[in-house]
Structure formats: C-alpha cells, structure tokens
Amino acid sequence: MEMLKITGLHKRFGDKEVLRGLDLSVPEHSVFGFIGRNGAGKTTTMKMILGLLKADAGEIRVNGEKAVYGQTGTNRHIGYLPDVPEFYPFMTAPEYLRFCGEITGMTKADIAGRCEELLELVGLREERHRIKGFSRGMKQRLGIAQALLNRPKLLICDEPSSALDPVGRKEILDLLLAVREQTTVLFSTHILSDVERICTDVALLDHGTAGIQGKLADIRSRYRSDEYTVETENKAGMLTLQEVFPFMRHTGPNQLVFREEDSRVFDIMRFAADRQIPLLKIEREEATLESLFMEVVEK
Numbered sequence: 001m002e003m004l005k006i007t008g009l010h011k012r013f014g015d016k017e018v019l020r021g022l023d024l025s026v027p028e029h030s031v032f033g034f035i036g037r038n039g040a041g042k043t044t045t046m047k048m049i050l051g052l053l054k055a056d057a058g059e060i061r062v063n064g065e066k067a068v069y070g071q072t073g074t075n076r077h078i079g080y081l082p083d084v085p086e087f088y089p090f091m092t093a094p095e096y097l098r099f100c101g102e103i104t105g106m107t108k109a110d111i112a113g114r115c116e117e118l119l120e121l122v123g124l125r126e127e128r129h130r131i132k133g134f135s136r137g138m139k140q141r142l143g144i145a146q147a148l149l150n151r152p153k154l155l156i157c158d159e160p161s162s163a164l165d166p167v168g169r170k171e172i173l174d175l176l177l178a179v180r181e182q183t184t185v186l187f188s189t190h191i192l193s194d195v196e197r198i199c200t201d202v203a204l205l206d207h208g209t210a211g212i213q214g215k216l217a218d219i220r221s222r223y224r225s226d227e228y229t230v231e232t233e234n235k236a237g238m239l240t241l242q243e244v245f246p247f248m249r250h251t252g253p254n255q256l257v258f259r260e261e262d263s264r265v266f267d268i269m270r271f272a273a274d275r276q277i278p279l280l281k282i283e284r285e286e287a288t289l290e291s292l293f294m295e296v297v298e299k
Ligand SMILES: Nc1ncnc2c1ncn2[C@@H]1O[C@H](COP(=O)(O)OP(=O)(O)OP(=O)(O)O)[C@@H](O)[C@H]1O
Pocket: 013, 018, 036, 037, 038, 039, 040, 041, 042, 043, 044, 045
C-alpha cells in the first residue's frame, strides 16, 4: 500500500512554474529519497503535503486520505522535520520532548514512556546539557525524536543530513534506516551517496516532474551502464583490440574503456585468448546513482 500518493501536482510562483504535474508514490515502510537540485521544488512539495501551501492543481493522499490546504486532518499521520528545526534553547532534550507531548495532548504516562524510548533511539538519553549547546547533528536527532513522538505513519524530513559533517550524517542516516520498522520515511536531499546508502525507493525531481522514480534496485538495473576497463600488456595488443572493438575508448597507456552489454567482455576475452594478446586487467565499475541521474538529467 502507498503511504503517500501525489498525482498531477502543479505549483507556480508568479511566472515561475515549479511543479508541472508531479506524480509520486511512496510505498509503506519504504525509505524514500526525494532527490533534486537546489530550487527543484522539494520543500514546496513537502509544504503542500502538510497543507501549508496551496497547490494550483493535483491531488495529495496521505494514508489514503486527501490532504487539503489549510486543514490539518491528514497531519495526524505525519511527523515533520523542517530543514532548520527550531527549539527552545533553554530547555534540555527531555524537557523539550515532554513539552511537545503535552501540547499535542499525549497522556502523562505515554509522554514518559515515549520520551525515554525516543531519547534512547536518537542517542540523547544521557545528554543533560541545554539545547543551546547542542551541535547541528544533535539538534537534527532531537528533531527526529520530536517528529516521531506521536507515532506518525509517515516521517517527512527536509534535507536532514545536508548541513552535517560525515559523522553527523552517518548518525542521521542510520537513524532513518532504524525507524523504517515503525514508519515510512520520506526525505529530501541532493546528496546522492546518502540515498545510495539507505533508500529503498527514490524519485528524482527535475523540471517540475519526477524524472525517474521507483525501487532503487530496479532503477539501477533499468539504467545500468557499468563501465569496463581493459588493460593490455603492450601497445600492439591495445591497438588490435581497439581496431576490432571500435566502441572501446583509449584512456591511458594500454588502457581501453567501454560501456556496453556484459556479453561484450566475453567477446573481448575470447578474441584476446585466440590472438594471444596478454591482458593485465579487466575491471567492471558499477554505475553510481550520480552517473545514472546525470544520464537522465542531461537527456
Ligand atoms: N513563497 C515563494 N514565493 C516565490 N518563489 C518561491 C516561494 N517558495 C519557493 N519559491 C521558489 O520555488 C523554487 C523551488 O523552491 P524549493 O524551496 O521548493 O526548492 P528545493 O528543491 O527545496 O530547494 P533547496 O534544496 O534549495 O531547498 C525556487 O526557485 C524558489 O525560489
């Protein structure tokens, strides 16, 4: 089942058309990477999911219910971490979470249990300092705890890892992966290596629509264009191979590179064996998400 379904979403600011018929399907319990360059419209989309911004056209359904601008009904299913979360700096982490629990009407017993559980989850259980002394990473982790307080079915995080150092980023990514059991995670980012690390599903927002989307594994195999490097022992061998297999590019001393079907490697190996051309190296480099997306964006 889809936890979030967006159909034909349009949004224009003045003469700038940001979304031009965006369709998005976020399966339940997925970790969904919503990718797009700066200004692509990721935050705009998230604000519309939360009913904070009016769409020009299109439909958004959260857990099967229609999200309506200015109404908060569907937000009971959502936990949201904005790109720059704001806190009361004079509070400690437990004080802040308890406060959030109280204003959202949770019972005292539920608040106590849930706060304990979430502080443990985000690694802030032993933290006694006030929030004003927190690092960016600690604030993001506290923000995730707060967003999870009401056991949302959908956790939306706007660029949760973008401003963090590698250690802080890893902590956040591990956390998003860990909470997948209890919720569905939709997070926006422009860091493709983060997506490769934890996402089950992705969508690339490009020119107002989802250029590609689906299971990361499927996308990889659909757009797969692994690169092969072949290195011969001598120049004569390299030149013979290049003559017979003209799709190979000369990239270094006795080195040829190509992107073709896997079967071509066997053709090359057979040919090299028949002609006794000594090969020093045959290497396959898997296509990165970055190279896949650049292929799509540049088309
Ligand atoms: N209230 C607004 N009025 C006018 N233009 C806006 C408004 N909000 C967003 N925009 C414009 O819409 C475009 C999309 O912005 P948005 O913040 O959704 O992008 P984003 O993908 O989240 O980018 P970033 O990674 O930089 O946060 C940008 O060009 C932005 O300037």
